[in-house]
Amino acid sequence: MSALTIKGLKKQFGPAEVICGVDLEVEKNEVHAVIGPNGAGKSTFFNLLSGAFPPTSGEIQLFGERIDGLSPEKIQQRGLARSFQVSNVFVNLSVFENLRCACFKQSHAGYVFWRPAARVREANRRAEEVLEMIGLQALRDVPAGSLPYASQRALEIGMTIACDAPVVLLDEPTAGMSNSETAQAIKLIRQVAEGRTLMIVEHDMGVVFELADRISVLVYGKIIATGKPEDIRNDPKVREAYLGEEAA
């Protein structure tokens, strides 16, 4: 069964149709990148999948169950978590406290039958696990607002996966990073992708071609091609509409 099945998805803002009938199957455990020019509708597409906006029409299934029209909280409980382009961390809380909050919120949402003490214990355990995974143990007690930018983005990825969702959407995870920071982020994203389905929106084609199992190209709200990186790289439609010389 696919992780996500998207059928005839449309989104209009007033008279403007921004997502114009997207059909897509995202396979379980694949890394699926969505690329496209500025304003193509990539963030809007993620906003529809994660429930930030209701679709105008169409269907979104998560592991075969409809999720379109549900709230972001409900969708997260069903197993789809997302990060944002703009950082979402609490700047005055430490790295560990940020992770604990994200874990606690999730354990509260997902396991209401747990006793409070058990919930706190579980949130602490999971926060330790995620802290290690994102490699920020040395910065554990530093306020998130004082972290270098790349570490803040790593923390944000950690907060996104705190709930251990099987499907994760990352919106421009390497935006604004230097080459060495990007290399570190790629490592982290590979780790995050283990045993999960990952969708990423990313402008850096190096990152996309390195990480993605498959790529969908979104142009003016329509997917013009979906395929393996080498097929996308060589697709004349894609080169004309988007990649140009970048992929040469």
Ligand SMILES: Nc1ncnc2c1ncn2[C@@H]1O[C@H](COP(=O)(O)OP(=O)(O)OP(=O)(O)O)[C@@H](O)[C@H]1O
């Ligand atoms: N809430 C909204 N209300 C009205 N129009 C919107 C809204 N959100 C997005 N749009 C419009 O939808 C179009 C697609 O925007 P979107 O941010 O999804 O594109 P994008 O592909 O993510 O762009 P970028 O690569 O620059 O982040 C744009 O023309 C934008 O102005």
